[in-house]
Amino acid sequence: MRMRCSLAVRVSLTRLLSLSWIAVTQMVRTLLSLDHSRRKEEPKLIAEKLKSTRSGIMPTGYRPIVLIADDLDENRAFYSDLLEDDGYQVLTAEDGFQALELIRTYPIDLALVDVMMPKLSGLAVCSQIKADPATCLIPVVLITGCGAQDRVDGIERGADDFLTKPINRRELLARVRSLMRIKRLTDDLERAETVLFSLARSIEAKDVYTKEHCDHLSEYAVALGTRLGLPDEQVVALRRGGIVHDIGKVAVPEHILLKPGPLTAEERRIMEQHPLVGEEICSPLKSFGAVLPIIRYHHEKLDGSGYPDGLVGDEIPLTARIMATVDVYDALTTDRPYRSAMPRDSAFIEMWREVDLGWWDGSLVEEFERLINS
Numbered sequence: 433m434r435m436r437c438s439l440a441v442r443v444s445l446t447r448l449l450s451l452s453w454i455a456v457t458q459m460v461r462t463l464l465s466l467d468h469s470r471r472k473e474e475p476k477l478i479a480e481k482l483k484s485t486r487s488g489i490m491p492t493g494y495r496p497i498v499l500i501a502d503d504l505d506e507n508r509a510f511y512s513d514l515l516e517d518d519g520y521q522v523l524t525a526e527d528g529f530q531a532l533e534l535i536r537t538y539p540i541d542l543a544l545v546d547v548m549m550p551k552l553s554g555l556a557v558c559s560q561i562k563a564d565p566a567t568c569l570i571p572v573v574l575i576t577g578c579g580a581q582d583r584v585d586g587i588e589r590g591a592d593d594f595l596t597k598p599i600n601r602r603e604l605l606a607r608v609r610s611l612m613r614i615k616r617l618t619d620d621l622e623r624a625e626t627v628l629f630s631l632a633r634s635i636e637a638k639d640v641y642t643k644e645h646c647d648h649l650s651e652y653a654v655a656l657g658t659r660l661g662l663p664d665e666q667v668v669a670l671r672r673g674g675i676v677h678d679i680g681k682v683a684v685p686e687h688i689l690l691k692p693g694p695l696t697a698e699e700r701r702i703m704e705q706h707p708l709v710g711e712e713i714c715s716p717l718k719s720f721g722a723v724l725p726i727i728r729y730h731h732e733k734l735d736g737s738g739y740p741d742g743l744v745g746d747e748i749p750l751t752a753r754i755m756a757t758v759d760v761y762d763a764l765t766t767d768r769p770y771r772s773a774m775p776r777d778s779a780f781i782e783m784w785r786e787v788d789l790g791w792w793d794g795s796l797v798e799e800f801e802r803l804i805n806s
């Protein structure tokens with residue numbers, strides 16, 4: 433069984449990665465079509481081409497894109513020449529608003545932002561980049577004219593590094609290269625997460641009755657975890673866990689996964705492997721460390737009658753108990769082949785009956801009911 437599961441998992445991942453490779457090939461073609469000699473003359477055209485490379489996958493030979501925001505022509509020219517000679521692609525902005533427009537539109541890898549700019553200061557630009565989930569991972573280097581106070585302000589706004597005028601060429605390149613290395617690692621992590629989420633959603637999409645189940649679970653679990661005051665790391669794990677908790681179902685044959693009637697003993701045995709297979713798929717990702725207990729234990733019950741390990745009471749991690757609570761609620765309140773969706777009140781009556789049976793954590797059901805009714 434384990435060998436069959438692993439094979440199925442590998443086949444699905446290979447299929448996904450081959451799709452990614454087609455995207456990579458298209459991006460390489462797009463980047464090769466960029467004409468270096470025209471780049472300085474036609475920034476808008478180049479920007480349009482850069483826009484077409486926004487797919488989240490880095491092709492071989494990719495040249496990272498640096499945004500330079502500075503109101504002085506000579507400064508922009510100085511930074512551009514330096515960075516282009518070092519192999520980067522450059523987009524330039526003359527003020528803060530233009531910088532934000534570019535950073536929201538194009539796949540910028542790093543922003544070099546002068547603190548003193550008209551209309552919108554570099555500090556305000558930095559704040560807005562870091563406040564937007566879509567751009568917050570882009571490293572921001574603030575260029576300051578004075579020193580200590582700008583740095584303190586910049587740190588408070590999430591700046592990743594600082595350069596003080598007059599700019600030292602070697603220092604600028606060293607800082608940009610260092611931040612680009614970190615950015616590359618962050619991008620790799622994001623891509624791995626994207627592949628896992630795509631796989632999880634493709635499994636979910638097989639069953640019309642579980643449509644959007646992952647997103648519901650993710651939202652419910654985050655809301656409940658936040659209400660309980662869980663640390664950020666665990667709330668993030670709940671968000672990810674909501675999406676990937678059933679990823680191990682990739683190894684469950686469709687005739688079992690989509691069977692409308694009750695499963696045979698052998699079919700149930702195969703189905704109950706999915707938490708273990710899911711844990712195996714996600715375990716290579718270090719950033720998913722806190723997600724693994726959610727995946728493995730989301731079908732455990734407090735009285736030990738759950739699977740795969742038959743854990744009892746507090747042996748089941750809190751995050752897995754949260755996921756189980758919201759999973760049951762979402763299952764009860766959505767249509768199934770054998771019954772219609774229950775109204776909210778009926779769902780909680782059923783959940784409290786199952787709390788009395790010793791399955792679910794009553795304190796979590798109570799808190800979740802308050803949350804849903806609030």
Ligand SMILES: [Fe+2]
Nearest residue numbers: 677678730731
């Ligand atoms: Fe599950």
